[in-house]
Amino acid sequence: MAAADNREPSSFQPLPTTALYILLALTEGEKHGYALLGDVERLSDGAVKVGAGTLYGSIKRMLGDGLIQEAAERPDPRLDDQRRRYYRLTGLGEQVADAELQRLATLLQRTGARVAGRPRLGEA
Amino acid sequence: MPAGDRALAWHQRAYRSLLVLYPPSFRREWGPAMVQLFGDQLRHPRRPGRAVGVRVWLRTLDDLLSSVPRQQWEAFMEQTSTINRAVIVTSVVAIAAALGTGLAVVTAGIGPAIPLAIVLAVVVVIYRHQLRRFVTRRQGLWYRLLLAGIGLAAGVWLAGMAYWSTHETTSALFLIVGNTVFLLGVLLVLAGTAMGLGQLWRRTRQHERHT
Numbered sequence: 001m002a003a004a005d006n007r008e009p010s011s012f013q014p015l016p017t018t019a020l021y022i023l024l025a026l027t028e029g030e031k032h033g034y035a036l037l038g039d040v041e042r043l044s045d046g047a048v049k050v051g052a053g054t055l056y057g058s059i060k061r062m063l064g065d066g067l068i069q070e071a072a073e074r075p076d077p078r079l080d081d082q083r084r085r086y087y088r089l090t091g092l093g094e095q096v097a098d099a100e101l102q103r104l105a106t107l108l109q110r111t112g113a114r115v116a117g118r119p120r121l122g123e124a
Numbered sequence: 125m126p127a128g129d130r131a132l133a134w135h136q137r138a139y140r141s142l143l144v145l146y147p148p149s150f151r152r153e154w155g156p157a158m159v160q161l162f163g164d165q166l167r168h169p170r171r172p173g174r175a176v177g178v179r180v181w182l183r184t185l186d187d188l189l190s191s192v193p194r195q196q197w198e199a200f201m202e203q204t205s206t207i208n209r210a211v212i213v214t215s216v217v218a219i220a221a222a223l224g225t226g227l228a229v230v231t232a233g234i235g236p237a238i239p240l241a242i243v244l245a246v247v248v249v250i251y252r253h254q255l256r257r258f259v260t261r262r263q264g265l266w267y268r269l270l271l272a273g274i275g276l277a278a279g280v281w282l283a284g285m286a287y288w289s290t291h292e293t294t295s296a297l298f299l300i301v302g303n304t305v306f307l308l309g310v311l312l313v314l315a316g317t318a319m320g321l322g323q324l325w326r327r328t329r330q331h332e333r334h335t
Contacts, residue, residue, distance in 0.1 A: 055161070
């Protein structure tokens with residue numbers, strides 16, 4: 001995916017929510033679809049719940065963009081289902097995840113104090 | 125086969141049949157993994173309970189509602205080239221312009237006729253100078269029909285404008301001939317567009333078979 005490799009990480013921003021959570025889940029190591037489904041839910045505290053169509057739609061786009069790749073090695077068949085497809089981060093995927101987290105951190109830095117100092121609804 | 129396995133197989137069959145909603149290329153590539161993931165959710169639920177099946181189906185239906193239109197749109201964008209998209213957009217504009225001009229002629233409304241004539245002129249220019257070089261001889265019939273229809277509709281509109289500017293009343297003969305020719309123009313536009321879209325559809329099907 002030479003064209004994707006030439007892209008700057010910042011050109012992917014802002015990253016779609018599901019794609020960000022998938023990248024973050026894969027920073028922990030290779031994972032299959034069902035593990036990613038659970039990790040997206042866990043990392044978002046249950047706020048993001050995706051189904052098979054959304055998950056594999058995102059995976060398809062991310063494979064095309066060169067952010068992730070399918071792992072060639074399969075786990076021991078005694079430990080896991082051989083039909084499962086495993087995915088892992090590429091170098092570009094890591095850079096994109098870092099850049100997106102940096103962007104969110106900057107946003108939080110700029111607006112966090114303002115949001116924290118604001119009176120909540122119902123408070124005087 | 126135990127009752128649990130039978131139920132699981134039934135759920136997976138039902139989900140597999142719903143995958144027909146996705147584009148064929150997406151279904152071929154990701155269908156088996158999606159069915160397996162659906163089964164995993166039923167086999168190894170993260171929150172065990174009595175209503176696992178209901179929860180999984182609710183999430184799945186919600187997912188279908190959002191992911192099917194997106195995948196269909198992406199497949200359309202992938203399978204149709206820029207030129208094909210231009211043909212579709214221009215054809216839609218051409219039909220709208222022809223019908224709108226017809227309405228303007230019938231109601232003799234000068235106001236809407238002027239912008240519609242501009243749209244019509246733009247469509248003709250696009251077809252003549254931009255699309256023509258992409259149109260092969262084999263594809264040419266729909267293109268010629270479309271152009272002829274636009275030309276006829278525009279000609280009738282111009283003749284009507286010229287006639288009404290010099291005559292106070294409209295003769296029955298002029299109305300009959302004018303409306304008939306205009307209708308012919310609209311029919312040619314519709315026929316040309318239908319043939320063009322049919323060709324596009326056939327080409328898309330061929331593309332799908334080869335991928």
